[in-house]
Amino acid sequence: MKKRSVIVSLAFTALWISCSPKNEDIVTEYYPDGTLKSEIQVKNSMRNGITKNYDERGRLVSTAELVDDKYEGWMINYNAKNNKVTARALYKNDQQNGPATLYYSDGQLYREMTYVNGRVDSIVKTYWPGGKLQAEVFFNKGEPAVGLKEYDENGMLIKQPTIVVKELDQLSLFNKIEIRISLSDKTKDVQFYKGELKEGKYLDAKTPLIFSRDGVASLYYTVPKGRATRERISIISRSRTKYGNTLVLHRVYNFSASN
Numbered sequence: 001m002k003k004r005s006v007i008v009s010l011a012f013t014a015l016w017i018s019c020s021p022k023n024e025d026i027v028t029e030y031y032p033d034g035t036l037k038s039e040i041q042v043k044n045s046m047r048n049g050i051t052k053n054y055d056e057r058g059r060l061v062s063t064a065e066l067v068d069d070k071y072e073g074w075m076i077n078y079n080a081k082n083n084k085v086t087a088r089a090l091y092k093n094d095q096q097n098g099p100a101t102l103y104y105s106d107g108q109l110y111r112e113m114t115y116v117n118g119r120v121d122s123i124v125k126t127y128w129p130g131g132k133l134q135a136e137v138f139f140n141k142g143e144p145a146v147g148l149k150e151y152d153e154n155g156m157l158i159k160q161p162t163i164v165v166k167e168l169d170q171l172s173l174f175n176k177i178e179i180r181i182s183l184s185d186k187t188k189d190v191q192f193y194k195g196e197l198k199e200g201k202y203l204d205a206k207t208p209l210i211f212s213r214d215g216v217a218s219l220y221y222t223v224p225k226g227r228a229t230r231e232r233i234s235i236i237s238r239s240r241t242k243y244g245n246t247l248v249l250h251r252v253y254n255f256s257a258s259n
Contacts, residue, residue: 031056044068055080070094079105089115104129116141126245128153135245138201144238144246145201161185163237163251171223171259179219179255181210181235188215190239203236203248210235221257228258 024044029037035058041049047066055061059080065073071091079086084107090098096115104110108129114122119142126135132155138145150158161184168178181192195207210217223229233253241247 059083065091079107082106113139126243134243135241137246140198140202143198143202143205144248145203146197146248146250147201148241148245148247150241150243150245160241160247161187161249163235163249165233165235165251165253167255167257171257175222175224175259177221177223177255177257179221179233179253181212181217181219181237182215183237183239183249186215187239190215190237192217193236193238194219194234195236196234197236197250203238207236221255223257223259225259228256230254230256 025042027038027040027042031037033056035056036054038054039050039052040047041051043049046069048068049066051064051066052060053062057080060078060083061080062075062077064071064075067073071094073091075087075089075091076085077087078084082105084103084105086103086105087101088103089096089100092098095118097117099112099114101109101113102111106129109127109131111124111126113120113124120139121141123136123138125133128134132153133151135148135150137148148160150160152158164182164184166180166182168180170176170178183190190212192210192212193203193207194210195204198204210219212218219233221229221231231254233255235251235253237247237249239247
C-alpha cells in the first residue's frame with residue numbers, strides 16, 4: 001500500500017499586520033522576494049471577512065473567516081503541493097464549535113469529530129485510506145471514554161491490552177505491600193490514575209495521577225503488625241495506540257492483606 005502522510009492536529013495560522021487601513025480594505029503582506037504571504041479583509045480597522053495565508057512559493061496554505069477580529073466560520077488548512085484540504089473546523093465566537101475533520105495528504109477523510117466550546121464532545125471516528133473505519137471512541141467535553149474500538153485494514157477488531165496488577169509482599173521487612181500496575185502489552189508511554197470514571201465512562205481530568213516510570217506505577221499500603229486492611233482500588237490508564245488513538249482502560253482491584 002502506498003504510504004500516505006496525515007495531518008494529526010488542527011493548527012491554523014492567521015497572520016495579522018499592524019497597519020492603519022481604510023474603512024474597508026484588503027491588507028496584504030509579502031515575503032522578502034515579493035511573493036504574496038497573506039491577504040486580510042479589513043473593515044473598521046478589524047479583521048472582517050476572509051484571511052488567506054500562503055507559503056514562500058505563493059501556494060495557499062490556510063484560510064479563516066473572521067468577524068470583528070473573532071473567528072466566526074470555517075478555518076481550513078490546505079496541502080500546498082496539491083491544494084487538497086487537510087483540516088477543516090467550524091468556529092463560533094472565537095472558539096471551535098461544530099464539526100471538525102482531518103484528511104490524508106491526498107484529500108481522503110482521516111478523522112471526524114465535533115467540538116463544543118473548544119473541546120471535543122462527540123464520537124471520534126478515524127478511517128483507513130480507502131474509507132474503511134479504523135477506530136471509534138467517545139469524548140465528553142474533551143475527556144476520553146473507555147471502549148475504544150480499533151479495526152485493522154481488513155475490518156477485523158483489534159484486541160486491546162489490559163491493566164495488570166501484581167502484589168509484592170514487603171510485610172516482613174517494611175510492613176508494606178506494593179501494588180505494581182502496568183499494561184499487558186508492556187507499553188511504556190502510559191499514565192495511570194486512581195479514581196472513578198465520570199458517569200462510569202469518562203476519564204476526569206481531575207483524577208489523581210499515580211507516579212509511574214517506564215510504564216510501571218506503584219501504590220504502597222502499610223499494614224501494621226496484628227492488623228488487616230482492605231480496599232477497593234479503582235485504576236484507570238490512558239495511553240495512545242500505535243495508530244494514534246486514545247485508549248482508556250479501567251480495572252477494579254479488590255485488595256486485602258493482614259500482617
